[in-house]
Amino acid sequence: MKNIKSIIALLLSLVLVFSFFGCSKGANEEKSAREQRKENNQLVAAIGSEPEGGFDSVTGGHGSVTKLIFSTLFKRDKALGWEGDLATGYSVSDDKLSWTVTIRDDAKFTDGTTVKASDVAFTYNQAKVAGADIDLTIIDKVEATNDTTVVFHLTRVYSPFIERMGYLGIVPEHAYNDSFKDNPVGSGPYKIVQWDKGQQIILTPNEDYYGEKAKISQLTLAFLDTDAAVAAIEKGTVDVAEINGTLANKEVPGATVIDIPSIECYGVCFPMIKDTGDKAKDGAYMGNNVTSDLAIRQALNAAVDREQIVKGVLNGYGTVSTTGLEKMPWQNENTALSADEYGNVDAAKKILADGGWADSDNDGIVEKDGVKASFKLLYTEGKYRQEMALEFVKVAKSIGIEITLELKTWDTILDEIHKEAVFYGFGSGDPSELYNLYYGGIAGGEVAWDNSGVYSNPKGDAIIDKALEAKDEAEALSYWKALQEYASPKGDAPYCWLVNADHVYLAAEGFSFGQPVVQPHGGRIFDNVVEWNWTK
Numbered sequence: 001m002k003n004i005k006s007i008i009a010l011l012l013s014l015v016l017v018f019s020f021f022g023c024s025k026g027a028n029e030e031k032s033a034r035e036q037r038k039e040n041n042q043l044v045a046a047i048g049s050e051p052e053g054g055f056d057s058v059t060g061g062h063g064s065v066t067k068l069i070f071s072t073l074f075k076r077d078k079a080l081g082w083e084g085d086l087a088t089g090y091s092v093s094d095d096k097l098s099w100t101v102t103i104r105d106d107a108k109f110t111d112g113t114t115v116k117a118s119d120v121a122f123t124y125n126q127a128k129v130a131g132a133d134i135d136l137t138i139i140d141k142v143e144a145t146n147d148t149t150v151v152f153h154l155t156r157v158y159s160p161f162i163e164r165m166g167y168l169g170i171v172p173e174h175a176y177n178d179s180f181k182d183n184p185v186g187s188g189p190y191k192i193v194q195w196d197k198g199q200q201i202i203l204t205p206n207e208d209y210y211g212e213k214a215k216i217s218q219l220t221l222a223f224l225d226t227d228a229a230v231a232a233i234e235k236g237t238v239d240v241a242e243i244n245g246t247l248a249n250k251e252v253p254g255a256t257v258i259d260i261p262s263i264e265c266y267g268v269c270f271p272m273i274k275d276t277g278d279k280a281k282d283g284a285y286m287g288n289n290v291t292s293d294l295a296i297r298q299a300l301n302a303a304v305d306r307e308q309i310v311k312g313v314l315n316g317y318g319t320v321s322t323t324g325l326e327k328m329p330w331q332n333e334n335t336a337l338s339a340d341e342y343g344n345v346d347a348a349k350k351i352l353a354d355g356g357w358a359d360s361d362n363d364g365i366v367e368k369d370g371v372k373a374s375f376k377l378l379y380t381e382g383k384y385r386q387e388m389a390l391e392f393v394k395v396a397k398s399i400g401i402e403i404t405l406e407l408k409t410w411d412t413i414l415d416e417i418h419k420e421a422v423f424y425g426f427g428s429g430d431p432s433e434l435y436n437l438y439y440g441g442i443a444g445g446e447v448a449w450d451n452s453g454v455y456s457n458p459k460g461d462a463i464i465d466k467a468l469e470a471k472d473e474a475e476a477l478s479y480w481k482a483l484q485e486y487a488s489p490k491g492d493a494p495y496c497w498l499v500n501a502d503h504v505y506l507a508a509e510g511f512s513f514g515q516p517v518v519q520p521h522g523g524r525i526f527d528n529v530v531e532w533n534w535t536k
Contacts, residue, residue: 034236034254034508038534042218043511046229046241050198054181057169058127065221067526068203070169070186073101073120074162076517076527080263080329080429082162082473085211086115086170086187092471096157101150101165108208109172110191117144122173124152134167159470160432189214189530199223215533233506240507242525244383245315248504258505259317262519263427265324266388267497268377270297270421272455280444286418286454290375293368295355296401297493302351303395305343309499313387317502322489324497327518330431330480335488348399359400366400374402378413379423384501389423392498417452418444427500427521431473431480438487438494439464455494460486510536 037043053059057070067075075085090101107115121142128136138161140153154161175185184192189209194202201221205214222229222238229241234252248257275287290296306320322342325331341347352358357366357373366373379389386407393403403421413422426433436442436449440456460483467479486492503519514531517524 034239037239038510040218041216041534042220043216043240043532043534044220044222044238046222046224046232046238048223048225048242050223055184055192056171056181057184057186058123058171058176059130059133059181065526066169067188067524068190068219068529069184069188069192070171071107071115071188072166072169073103074166076166076429076524078515078517080327080518082166085166086120087165090162090165096159096469096471097154099152099154099161099165101152103148103150104210105148107187107210109175109185109187110206110208111172111175111185112208113172113174114147115170115172115187116147117150118147119173120144120150120170122176123168123170126171126176127168134164136164138164157469159468159472159476160430162473163430163432190219212530214530216529219529219532230506233508236508240505240511243504243506245313245317245501245504247506248315248317252506254509255506256509258507258513260503260505260513260516260519260525261319261327262500262503262521263327263429264425264501264503264519264521265321265326265427265497266384266423266425266499266501267321267324267495268300268392268421269424269453269495270493271419272453272492272494275419280418280448280454281446282414282444282448284415284418284448286444288375288419288421289371290373290401291421293355293357294493295351295357296373297496298489299348299351299355299357299399300392300396300401301337301489301493301496302342303345303348303399304392304496304498305395306498307339307343309388309391313384313391314499314501317504319500319502321497321500323484324426324437324495325484326500328429328431330434330477332481332484332488335484335490337489345395345398352399352401357400364397364400365402372402373400374404376404376406376416376420377423378406378408378416378420380408380410380413382425385423385425388498392423392496414448417448418454422452425521429518429520431467431476434480434483434487435464435468438483453494455487455492457486457492460492510534 055069057066071086073087074082077083086103086107088102088104090099092099103117121144124142128139138154138158140155142152144150169186172185189206190203191206192201193204203219226243229238232238233241233255270291271288272292273287274292275289278286280286310318322337323331352366357368359366377389379385389405393405396403438455439451440461443451443454443456463479463483467476470476487494512533512535514528516528
C-alpha cells in the first residue's frame with residue numbers, strides 16, 4: 001500500500017511538472033526548449049518547497065534564496081571569511097559595545113530609491129521586535145547617524161557579531177508593509193517579476209544592482225520535490241536540482257552531477273551527566289548513566305569507520321569529520337582524529353576494558369557496576385540520517401554497546417533530548433555555534449537544542465567567555481581553537497562527529513555554478529548566483 005501511494009504521489013508530481021511547463025510537446029520540441037533557454041541564458045532550477053513565509057527578510061533569512069533579492073551588510077568570501085556586501089567597512093568601539101558600519105552610496109532598491117543607513121537601522125530594529133529566526137536580543141538599538149553610517153549598540157560584548165550583520169536582507173523602510181512578503185523590494189542581484197503561488201517564481205536581473213551583473217537573464221525557481229525534479233531534468237523542463245549521493249548514480253541523458261564541498265556535518269550528541277532524576281529548565285529529565293562515562297564516548301569515536309560511511313552511505317559525496325569543524329578557520333587540527341585513530345574496533349574494545357567495561361555474562365553487551373552499556377539514539381527524518389544512524393548502531397554492537405534507534409520529530413524528541421543520544425546535523429560557518437554546542441552556562445536551559453547533552457567543563461567555559469569578549473572574530477580565533485582541547489574526541493568527547501555531506505546537484509550539460517562558497521548545513525547555493533551560467 002505504501003509503495004502504491006508513493007507511485008501515485010510521483011505521478012501527480014509529474015503531471016504538475018508537465019502541465020505548468022507545457023510538457024505536452026514532443027521530446028524533440030522539449031529538448032529544443034532547453035536549447036533555447038541556453039541561447040537566451042535562461043534557467044529553470046528546482047528548489048524544493050516554496051518559502052512558507054514568503055520573502056520578508058525581516059522575519060527571517062529564508063535560507064540562501066534571500067540572497068537573490070536582498071543585499072546584506074556582509075557576505076561570505078570563498079574562504080569562509082567575511083567581505084563587504086552593502087558595507088564598505090566597520091569599526092568597534094573601545095568598550096566593544098558599539099559597531100559602526102559604513103555602507104556604499106550607490107546601492108538602489110528595485111523601486112529606484114537609494115539604500116540608506118536608515119533602511120539598515122529599520123530592518124534590524126523591526127526584526128528584533130518581530131522575532132526574526134536569528135537571535136537579535138544582543139542588540140540594544142540600531143541608529144543611522146547619516147545616510148551611509150549605521151551604529152549597532154549591543155547589550156553585551158559579542159565578538160561574532162559580524163555573523164548577525166551578514167544574515168538579514170535589508171528592506172526599504174518606505175515600502176515595508178503587511179503585503180511586503182508577497183511583493184518584496186530589495187537591492188540584490190535579482191527581482192521577482194512573476195510568482196505563481198505553489199508552482200514557480202520567475203526572476204530577472206536587477207538593472208541597478210551595484211555588484212557583478214547576473215549572467216542568467218531569466219531565472220525560474222520551480223517548487224518540486226527531488227523525485228519530480230529529477231524526472232523534469234530528464235524530460236528537459238528543469239535544468240538543475242539538488243539531489244543526494246544515492247541518486248547521483250542514476251544515469252540521466254543530457255545531465256551531469258555537480259559535487260560541491262560542504263561543512264554540513266552530521267554527528268551524535270551524548271548526554272554528558274549521570275541520571276540523578278534532575279530536570280532541565282525546559283522540564284525534561286537530564287542524564288544518562290552510560291553515555292556519561294568517558295570510555296563509552298571515546299570508544300565509539302575510535303570504533304566508527306567514517307570513511308566507510310562516506311563510501312557506503314554518501315556514495316563518496318562527502319568527507320570524514322571527527323571534530324565537526326573541518327574547513328573552518330577556527331579548527332584546531334591537533335584535536336582531530338587521524339585516519340589510524342578511528343575505524344579501529346580493537347582500540348575501541350581496549351578503551352572500554354581500561355575504563356572498567358566488560359561483558360561478564362557473555363550476552364554481547366558490556367557492563368560496569370551493574371549498568372549495561374545500552375541507550376537510545378534519537379533521530380529525525382532527513383537526508384542520509386537513518387542510514388548513518390544504522391551504521392553507528394552496527395559499529396556500537398561490534399564493541400559490545402547496545403543502541404536502540406528511535407525515529408522522532410523535532411517536537412516529540414524534546415522529552416528525551418537531555419537523557420538519550422541525539423543524531424544532529426550542523427554546520428553554519430559561525431564560531432558562535434561552539435557556544436551553543438558546548439557552553440555549560442546554557443546546558444539544560446530554556447532552549448532545549450542549545451547544549452542538549454548538558455556538557456559543562458569550567459576550563460572550556462572560561463575559554464568561551466574570552467572568545468566572546470574579544471574585539472572581533474579575528475581576535476577570538478585563538479580562543480575557539482583552544483576550546484577544542486576539551487570539546488573534541490581527544491578531550492571530553494561530547495560528540496561523535498561522522499561526516500561532512502557534500503551538496504550534490506543534477507544539472508543539464510553545459511550549466512555551471514561558477515565557484516560557489518563551501519556549503520553550510522541548509523545550503524548557500526544562491527550566494528554566488530551572479531556567477532551561474534551556461535558554458536556551452
